[in-house]
Amino acid sequence: MMEHIPLDFPFLAAALLVGISFYIIIFKKNLIKLIMGIAMLASGVNLFLVSLGYRAGGNAPIYTDVPEGTMVMSVPQALTLTSIVINVAVLALMLTMVIRIYRHTGSLDSEKSRKLKG
Amino acid sequence: MAALITHAPILIIAIPLLAAFLTPLIGMASSKARNAFVVVSLIFTVFLVFTLAKDVAINGIHVYTLGAASPDLSLPTGFIVPVRIILEVDGMAVFFSIIWSVVSLAAAIYSLSHIASETGQNRFFTLLLLMVMGGFGLMFTGDLFNLFVFLEIASISGAALIAYRTKFADTQEGGFKYIVVSAIASLMVLFAVGLLYGQYNSLNIAYLAQVIQYTMLDKIALALFLIAFAMKTGMVPLHLWFPDAYSVAPASITGMLVITSHACMYAAFRICFTLYGSVINAPVVGWIIIIFGLLTMFVGVTMAVYQKDVMRFMSYHAISQLGYMWVGVGVGLAVLGNPELIATYGRDAMSGGIFHILNHAMYKPLLFFTGGALFHYTGTRDLTKMGGLAHKMKWTTILYIIGTLSISGIPPLNGFSSKILIYESVYQFHPILTITGIIVSILTLASFTKAFHSAFMGAELPEYKGVKEVPRSMIIAMVILAAGIIFITLFPSLIVDSTIHPAADALIDPKPYISAVTGAIP
Numbered sequence: 001m002m003e004h005i006p007l008d009f010p011f012l013a014a015a016l017l018v019g020i021s022f023y024i025i026i027f028k029k030n031l032i033k034l035i036m037g038i039a040m041l042a043s044g045v046n047l048f049l050v051s052l053g054y055r056a057g058g059n060a061p062i063y064t065d066v067p068e069g070t071m072v073m074s075v076p077q078a079l080t081l082t083s084i085v086i087n088v089a090v091l092a093l094m095l096t097m098v099i100r101i102y103r104h105t106g107s108l109d110s111e112k113s114r115k116l117k118g
Numbered sequence: 119m120a121a122l123i124t125h126a127p128i129l130i131i132a133i134p135l136l137a138a139f140l141t142p143l144i145g146m147a148s149s150k151a152r153n154a155f156v157v158v159s160l161i162f163t164v165f166l167v168f169t170l171a172k173d174v175a176i177n178g179i180h181v182y183t184l185g186a187a188s189p190d191l192s193l194p195t196g197f198i199v200p201v202r203i204i205l206e207v208d209g210m211a212v213f214f215s216i217i218w219s220v221v222s223l224a225a226a227i228y229s230l231s232h233i234a235s236e237t238g239q240n241r242f243f244t245l246l247l248l249m250v251m252g253g254f255g256l257m258f259t260g261d262l263f264n265l266f267v268f269l270e271i272a273s274i275s276g277a278a279l280i281a282y283r284t285k286f287a288d289t290q291e292g293g294f295k296y297i298v299v300s301a302i303a304s305l306m307v308l309f310a311v312g313l314l315y316g317q318y319n320s321l322n323i324a325y326l327a328q329v330i331q332y333t334m335l336d337k338i339a340l341a342l343f344l345i346a347f348a349m350k351t352g353m354v355p356l357h358l359w360f361p362d363a364y365s366v367a368p369a370s371i372t373g374m375l376v377i378t379s380h381a382c383m384y385a386a387f388r389i390c391f392t393l394y395g396s397v398i399n400a401p402v403v404g405w406i407i408i409i410f411g412l413l414t415m416f417v418g419v420t421m422a423v424y425q426k427d428v429m430r431f432m433s434y435h436a437i438s439q440l441g442y443m444w445v446g447v448g449v450g451l452a453v454l455g456n457p458e459l460i461a462t463y464g465r466d467a468m469s470g471g472i473f474h475i476l477n478h479a480m481y482k483p484l485l486f487f488t489g490g491a492l493f494h495y496t497g498t499r500d501l502t503k504m505g506g507l508a509h510k511m512k513w514t515t516i517l518y519i520i521g522t523l524s525i526s527g528i529p530p531l532n533g534f535s536s537k538i539l540i541y542e543s544v545y546q547f548h549p550i551l552t553i554t555g556i557i558v559s560i561l562t563l564a565s566f567t568k569a570f571h572s573a574f575m576g577a578e579l580p581e582y583k584g585v586k587e588v589p590r591s592m593i594i595a596m597v598i599l600a601a602g603i604i605f606i607t608l609f610p611s612l613i614v615d616s617t618i619h620p621a622a623d624a625l626i627d628p629k630p631y632i633s634a635v636t637g638a639i640p
Binding site for chain 2: 025031034038041048049052073076079083087089090097101104113114116
């Protein structure tokens with residue numbers, strides 16, 4: 001099936017994800033939706049990194065019993081894994097802060113829960 | 119000793135990292151032992167940074183390859199591209215790491231009594247050491263992806279520290295804003311790294327700088343990098359989160375956050391001057407940086423004039439001061455392609471901008487620490503409610519005066535020596551830059567005088583009868599920074615010759631940085 005998908009299709013998907021997530025981050029007022037926007041931005045960037053590493057017909061870089069043909073450089077996959085782990089930490093921290101903001105102010109609306117101004 | 123110097127770059131990163139995870143274990147046994155452990159590990163890091171700085175000054179760029187048989191083996195045998203993770207320390211990196219080590223030591227000492235009444239102190243110091251480690255990694259790394267990782271480490275621990283006092287609602291809001299901005303900025307950095315990796319199949323800054331073409335994708339990547347780092351440093355118009363996050367953090371952390379924003383500035387310089395150094399359209403990017411730098415200077419100070427919250431007022435001044443550095447280095451970037459202009463005033467403008475980073479890194483944390491000292495006993499950050507505190511807090515008053523005179527550029531203090539260097543050199547580039555700089559400086563003095571008057575002067579207020587001088591460790595931390603200010607004031611030319619000029623030269627000429635990793639350029 002893979003050969004029927006144009007190679008730049010994943011890049012378009014990544015660009016679409018990044019675009020939508022920036023729309024969400026800028027225009028949505030609910031803090032949970034803001035976090036979802038950041039999660040989408042992270043997914044878009046990760047998809048971009050993974051699709052950079054894709055080589056049609058390449059082999060996994062495992063050196064035992066290696067078949068003939070090109071071997072795929074594993075750096076983008078390693079980057080993506082690291083980035084996923086980091087983003088889990090970031091999202092968890094954001095959610096804990098939102099829980100505390102909700103406890104203190106009783107609102108998730110970024111206009112109503114604001115204390116700091118000027 | 120030789121082995122210590124060889125392995126110093128990784129030790130400077132590894133010692134705070136290991137200490138971070140040992141801290142809670144020691145803290146379970148005794149909190150006094152934990153405090154001593156944190157301070158001793160940071161003092162050892164400061165010592166290592168200074169030995170490394172001396173070595174870099176004598177022997178040039180220090181390259182450390184992780185996982186290689188020998189640390190200076192940046193290219194594996196038979197390879198022409200670097201594949202391992204490389205730490206690369208040049209004059210610029212070492213300059214920023216000196217600032218970071220001194221301020222983080224002062225911040226840790228200050229925290230010992232500043233957060234003494236809070237719960238969860240073990241975790242506070244763990245996060246503080248992690249933040250120190252992230253900052254050092256950001257300065258030393260020679261690899262774009264590690265830049266992203268260390269940026270995230272510093273941001274996550276920084277955000278958690280801002281929100282450390284969970285009993286207040288505003289700390290949660292400030293921490294949340296900081297983490298949102300950091301997450302967006304670092305994902306933009308990651309996207310830009312992906313764009314570069316997709317074209318050149320490498321993550322190493324030195325190798326990329328050698329092969330970069332300045333295609334359309336490279337320009338997009340440059341824009342993403344600059345926007346991300348400008349956002350993290352709080353450049354106008356991306357500064358709205360900055361006073362919110364800085365004013366609610368514990369004062370020691372605010373002092374460190376100032377330096378993380380300098381670290382992001384370092385990353386922006388590294389991208390502009392080293393990574394894109396050979397291909398960048400220097401006048402255009404330089405002018406963009408200068409214009410936004412001027413805006414930053416002016417908007418920051420005008421917003422600061424009417425603030426009533428002491429920490430918020432100082433945060434807006436931090437924004438305004440960051441503008442001076444952008445203008446100084448931006449002028450250097452704008453004339454980068456022209457060796458004559460670089461020699462007449464470009465190098466001096468950049469030296470002025472970089473010197474101002476050093477001065478700002480001494481007096482701004484000092485001022486934030488005095489603001490924290492005011493908050494420590496009065497329990498309020500509102501300047502209108504304070505008054506007459508000079509009667510009780512003599513040390514804090516004297517240290518505040520030193521910081522104020524320095525930030526306003528009153529001769530002969532250190533703020534004056536860097537500002538005069540900027541004024542004289544950028545005047546030859548465009549007079550309007552100097553005029554704006556002087557106006558901003560006057561407004562700075564005016565607003566600090568006002569704040570001084572409302573917090574320290576006047577009769578003793580009845581509600582602050584019980585106020586006494588802040589605990590000794592807070593005084594020691596502030597005295598460390600004030601001693602730095604006085605040292606720079608007394609020996610400005612020594613500092614400029616030994617640290618500022620090597621840093622500026624490392625920016626102007628990226629070739630040594632590149633050839634230290636990839637060998638001689640063909």
